[in-house]
Amino acid sequence: MENKQSQVLNLERVQALEIWLKATNTTLTQVNGQRKYGGPPEVWEGATPGPRCEVFISQIPRDAYEDILIPLFSSIGPLWEFRLMMNFSGQNRGFAYAKYGSAAVVAEAIRQLHGHMLEPGYRISVRRSTEKRHLCIGGLPASTRQEDILQVLRVLVEGVERVSLKAGPGIEGVSATVAFSSHHAASMAKKVLVEAFKKQFAMCVSVQWQPTEKPNPDESRCPQKRAKSLLPSHLGPLHHSSPQPSGLPSFLTLPASIPAGFCRAVGGPTAPQLPHPTCSFPDSSTQGHLVFAVSPVMLLSKLCETAGVGQPFYEVQYSHAGPDGFLYFSYKVQILGITATFKGLVMILPGPNASTMLEEAQKAVAQQVLQKMYNTGLTP
Numbered sequence: 001m002e003n004k005q006s007q008v009l010n011l012e013r014v015q016a017l018e019i020w021l022k023a024t025n026t027t028l029t030q031v032n033g034q035r036k037y038g039g040p041p042e043v044w045e046g047a048t049p050g051p052r053c054e055v056f057i058s059q060i061p062r063d064a065y066e067d068i069l070i071p072l073f074s075s076i077g078p079l080w081e082f083r084l085m086m087n088f089s090g091q092n093r094g095f096a097y098a099k100y101g102s103a104a105v106v107a108e109a110i111r112q113l114h115g116h117m118l119e120p121g122y123r124i125s126v127r128r129s130t131e132k133r134h135l136c137i138g139g140l141p142a143s144t145r146q147e148d149i150l151q152v153l154r155v156l157v158e159g160v161e162r163v164s165l166k167a168g169p170g171i172e173g174v175s176a177t178v179a180f181s182s183h184h185a186a187s188m189a190k191k192v193l194v195e196a197f198k199k200q201f202a203m204c205v206s207v208q209w210q211p212t213e214k215p216n217p218d219e220s221r222c223p224q225k226r227a228k229s230l231l232p233s234h235l236g237p238l239h240h241s242s243p244q245p246s247g248l249p250s251f252l253t254l255p256a257s258i259p260a261g262f263c264r265a266v267g268g269p270t271a272p273q274l275p276h277p278t279c280s281f282p283d284s285s286t287q288g289h290l291v292f293a294v295s296p297v298m299l300l301s302k303l304c305e306t307a308g309v310g311q312p313f314y315e316v317q318y319s320h321a322g323p324d325g326f327l328y329f330s331y332k333v334q335i336l337g338i339t340a341t342f343k344g345l346v347m348i349l350p351g352p353n354a355s356t357m358l359e360e361a362q363k364a365v366a367q368q369v370l371q372k373m374y375n376t377g378l379t380p
Helices: 002-006 011-024 066-074 103-113 146-156 183-201 260-265 296-307 354-376
Strands: 029-031 034-038 054-058 079-086 092-100 117-119 125-128 134-140 160-166 174-180 206-209 238-241 313-321 327-334 341-348
Touching: 011 066, 034 066, 054 066, 054 103, 066 079, 066 103, 092 103, 103 125, 134 183, 146 160, 146 183, 174 183, 183 206, 296 354, 313 354, 327 354, 341 354
Parallel strands: none
Antiparallel strands: 029 034, 034 079, 054 092, 054 125, 079 092, 134 174, 134 206, 160 174, 238 313, 313 327, 327 341
C-alpha cells in the first residue's frame, strides 16, 4: 500500500508550486529528466562558480518541489543554479543539485542543512558534489586519430573540451579520455554516447566515468532492474501509417561535420552508395547494422511503396522509464504485403513533449524494422 501511495501525484503540492512560480516570477526549465532554475539566474553578481561549488541533495520526499527547496537553499546564500531530477509522472526522483558562488557557501550549506527535517520522517542529506567532468570511451578502432574523435564527439554531444587517446596492453583498440566543460555536460553525454555510436557508426563502445573519479550514489554503472513506469497513459498508443515522402535521396550521407578519417576507421564509407535505387541496405562493411542519415520512417515508407506492399502500420505504446534516463516504447508494425509482424522494444531520450517523443520513438521503430528485414532477408 505504501508503495502505491508513493506513486500518486500530490496535486496540492503541484498547485502550491504553480502559485509560488507566479508569485515570485521564477522560471524553471525542464530538459533531459531534470528541472532547472538559473545557471545563471536573471540577476547574478559575481563570477561563474568554479569547482567545489555544488552540493548533492538526496532523500528528498517525492512530492517536494522547488517552492520548498529553492527558498531553503537560498537561505544559505544566492543560488547560481538548482536542478531537481524529475520523473515523467510529475514527481521528483529524490535528489537534486544546488550550485553556489563559492566553496565557502557550499560548506555552510552542508553544515546547516545536512540532516534537515524537510517534513516529518524526511531528513535530507546534503553533501559536496563530486562534479565529475571526465569520461572514458573504450572500444574505439586502433586507427582512431585524436583530432577525428574530438570532432565526432563535438557533433554528437555538447561541452566537449579536449580528448586524449590511450592504447597498450590490456586495452582493446583505443580508449579516449574526454574532458567536458561541466559535470552536467558529462552526465548528459554519458547517457547518450553508447546509443549514438551504435546509430551513427554501427559500433559498440563503452562509456564510463574516469576510473579515478568516484561516482555519485545516485548514478548506477550497471542498472540491474528497470524503474516502474509512472508516465501518464496519454503518451500512447500511436496508430498510423508512415507519411508519404516526396522522394528518397540517391545515397545516404553522414553529417558533413563527421570527419571522413573517422568514418574510414570504423569501417564505413563517408557516403555509402545504395546497392539499388529502391533499396537502403548497406553491404558487409557496416558490420550487419544499418546506419541512417535520412529519416528511417521515410526510408521504410519508400521501400514499401516501391515494392508495392502497402504502407507500414505502426502501433507504438509507451512501456517504461529506465534508470539510465531512457524511455522505452513497445511496438508492433504490420505491412500488408509481408506476412511477418514486427514486434519489439526501442528506447529514446526524453523530449520536450509527448508528440516529439512519439515521433522519435517511431523513427527508432522504423530503423529497427529495417534492421530486422535486412537481417532476416524479408526485403520486399
